[in-house]
Amino acid sequence: MKYSEEVYTLAEAELNRRRQTAEQLAKSRRDDFAARYPELLTIEKTMRDAALEVLRTIGVDGTPPDIAALAEKNLQAQKDRAALLEKAGLPADYLDPPYTCKICKDTGFCGDSLCDCQRKLLRDLSIRSLACSPLLAVSTFDTFKLEYYSTVTDPAAGVSPRDMMHAIYDTMKEYAENFDSGAQSWFFCGGTGLGKTHLALAVLNRLTERGFGVYYSSVAALVKAYEDEHFGRAENTETEKLDKADLVILDDLGAEFRSAFSVSAVGEIVNDTMLKGIPLLVISGCSFGELEERYGQRLVSRLNGFEVANFIGEDVRQIKKGL
Template identity: 30%
Template sequence: GRRVIDGDVGALNALRDKLREIAERKKELLKEGGFPDDYLEPVYECSDCKDTGYIEGNKCHCLKQAITGYLYAQSNIENVLKKENFDTLTYDVYDDTELPLMRNIIEGCKAYVRDFDTTYENLLFYGDVGVGKTFLTNCIAGELLKQGHSVIYFTAFQLFDTLAKYAFRQQEVNEDIGRVHEDIFDCDLLIIDDLGTEMTNSFVLSQLFLIINERDNRMKPTIISTNLSIEDISERYSERTFSRIYGKYRMIKPAIRDLRIKLKRASSRK
């Protein structure tokens, strides 16, 4: 043993030979017992980080997904995704004039999921209340979560409330909020729902630009849904924020009648 520590080449080679013999003997014993060669090797749920949660000091995708899953469970969005997904989506709610547009939009959403790993793209769903904007973002979120991506969903109110706690009420900041603040900028997909329902002030304006700009710099996709028109967005938010959204987002407008009203009427006829 001392010779190995001192760097004796002969002793090192002898040790390697001994270890090879032990490894071969182990294989023989496993085979005799009817077990595969790798039977005693650890089995990891995540082969990338070997269940440590980190790769070279950075969060592994499995840890990000676990955190996201916890956040979704806490916000009750997990139950929503069970009801609002591509499997429950039906074209029956659209009339003949709406169907071509909505078929195109829905196929575009499915393509967005398919190409997510290879194509960087941000989406802005805008238009009237009740036309299915949130439903479509939930469809995308659910599929990407199934694929192991980290997806974080916030209503605009929740997002800016979380950011305000982090910035101004440090005594209320726990480990979860600190982690969420970090992941807002670094998760695979950030969804901001109902932009425009928050109380707009200088803090909100600066934080919205920071999120949009920083995530764009990192090439991390963002999906925004809003009941505001393009003109409303231009007037309500800063010029540089509007410029980023207008130039960096694919704009999608489901120009149809209120689905909630149509579904309610259909239900009342039964």
């Protein structure tokens, strides 16, 4: 249930904005109303006095105040106020701040625990902060279409792409439903347009719904960010986000610009994430042979320890266009 620092900060700012907007609106309504109906000031004074009386009596000599009488006084004042509002043709709660969440009054907390409105806000913001394209919203398990995969047996795999994809789909759906700390790492391999990113984002969406923090980035973008951090051009924000994630998804390994720096950065990122006990989901269009040639034996043997999902078939995007 942990999100990045950025997400918590954004949620707090949004709650503050909601609360201030509601309270400012209530204040300006009250001032306008009091100008038109000065009786309101007398009623408000009665309410304030009743509250003060309770405090004063307790504070001075410990004699318990006549709570019942004071409550009665306060209740009567509230009735008077409601009557005044009714006379003006306004609803009884017109002077109350119109909070977005009536339960926590936009504080985000109910007692010591997070209010549901803040939970939802954190989830929404964590998805938004990923900013990884409109693809995210449409890439769910529900929108994943097995019909695009052929039922003809693939000679190399010994099964049809549809059967293979069906098995991978079911496994990943179960993975997302049962995900917890200590979950397995995954390696998605296969050609382009076979639904690797779609299925990974479906996992992301489901985990986010379940309150987990998921880090998603293309390897190219992450290496670039890593480089900026390494050379002091940025704060360590990307690394921090990675550290706080419950699952790290790295897309398109092998498509990034190849340099000595990128090769060592990729090795380091995968290694560090694993050492911290954070499961990874690595996606690549390269074969193990190609990856070994590029990154060396060490990274490949790490990936070999992951569960492997081999995506087979024809480019689904081409098939979709033809339908």
